[in-house]
Amino acid sequence: MPYVTEQNLTDVVLDRWQNIADPRLRQVMTAAIKHLHAFVREVEPTEAEWFTAIDWLTRTGKTCTDKRQEFILASDVFGVSMLVDAINHRLSSAATPTTVEGPFHVADAPELANGASMAEGAPGIPCFVTGKVRGLDGKPIGGAVLDLWQTDGEGYYEAQRDTDGPWMRGLYHSQPDGSYVVHTVAPIAYTIPMDGTVGELMNRTQISHMRPAHIHFCVTAPGFHRLVTHLFQRGDEYIETDVVYGVKEPLIVEFQKKPAGSKAPTGEVVNESFYVINYDFALERAAQAAVAAE
Ligand code: BEZ
Numbered sequence: 001m002p003y004v005t006e007q008n009l010t011d012v013v014l015d016r017w018q019n020i021a022d023p024r025l026r027q028v029m030t031a032a033i034k035h036l037h038a039f040v041r042e043v044e045p046t047e048a049e050w051f052t053a054i055d056w057l058t059r060t061g062k063t064c065t066d067k068r069q070e071f072i073l074a075s076d077v078f079g080v081s082m083l084v085d086a087i088n089h090r091l092s093s094a095a096t097p098t099t100v101e102g103p104f105h106v107a108d109a110p111e112l113a114n115g116a117s118m119a120e121g122a123p124g125i126p127c128f129v130t131g132k133v134r135g136l137d138g139k140p141i142g143g144a145v146l147d148l149w150q151t152d153g154e155g156y157y158e159a160q161r162d163t164d165g166p167w168m169r170g171l172y173h174s175q176p177d178g179s180y181v182v183h184t185v186a187p188i189a190y191t192i193p194m195d196g197t198v199g200e201l202m203n204r205t206q207i208s209h210m211r212p213a214h215i216h217f218c219v220t221a222p223g224f225h226r227l228v229t230h231l232f233q234r235g236d237e238y239i240e241t242d243v244v245y246g247v248k249e250p251l252i253v254e255f256q257k258k259p260a261g262s263k264a265p266t267g268e269v270v271n272e273s274f275y276v277i278n279y280d281f282a283l284e285r286a287a288q289a290a291v292a293a294e
């Protein structure tokens with residue numbers, strides 16, 4: 001065995017780590033070691049700096065609970081979550097693009113009738129989201145499930161409210177003509193959790209820790225690629241600096257302001273001013289998405 005020197009150490013380590021029968025694990029570990037060594041060679045950390053990094057990772061792990069995942073948040077702010085999302089959802093440019101799921105989705109949202117409110121008792125400006133779910137051929141998809149979650153009008157998700165829920169989430173189904181109507185309140189921009197190790201790091205930068213106002217959607221229909229995405233409010237001051245890099249141009253939508261006394265997409269007359277958002281979701285066939293991803 002060659003004795004190690006600063007020059008040959010990376011090659012010696014890489015050679016040892018070829019000793020893995022599983023080819024994918026071998027590929028992953030080879031790349032991880034190569035890039036980690038390259039990082040250390042470039043940065044030349046002092047021993048104190050290296051232990052600071054290890055301490056940060058240790059405290060990041062200790063921050064994680066069944067309700068909080070600080071490593072995912074780190075992956076989000078480093079843009080890695082969006083990169084993994086992009087690699088795994090190489091859809092046609094005509095399809096509604098995907099974006100990160102984020103940490104606030106809660107399974108088993110209540111089933112709501114078309115046009116029913118998912119924001120009963122929540123503060124905020126009334127908001128109606130309406131449109132159609134279609135395939136890339138333009139044909140309407142009836143029976144698609146739209147699972148929505150968002151902040152209330154004060155910027156809080158269910159997990160951040162002292163509530164047994166459900167809060168600001170619901171499951172809707174598209175009608176036979178593909179149409180859907182959601183009744184909610186308008187979300188607002190909010191900060192990612194800043195009281196953990198990610199916040200500690202962000203506070204040492206001049207990077208914005210805000211997310212622009214958005215509504216999360218997971219749209220599913222048999223035979224179609226599962227779509228996890230958001231709709232963002234056009235004009236939001238954080239639209240170009242989203243801390244998790246989730247914004248894509250086709251997902252920016254107009255929140256159209258309607259005066260009090262106007263008719264909502266549900267047919268009801270609303271006696272305060274409200275927003276209407278029009279958006280048609282375009283789903284790619286599952287097989288098509290798999291081919292595009294190859
Ligand atoms: C969110 O959109 O809910 C979110 C996404 C990534 C990090 C924090 C929040």
Ligand code: FE
Pocket residue numbers: 102104150211214216
């Ligand atoms: Fe969100």
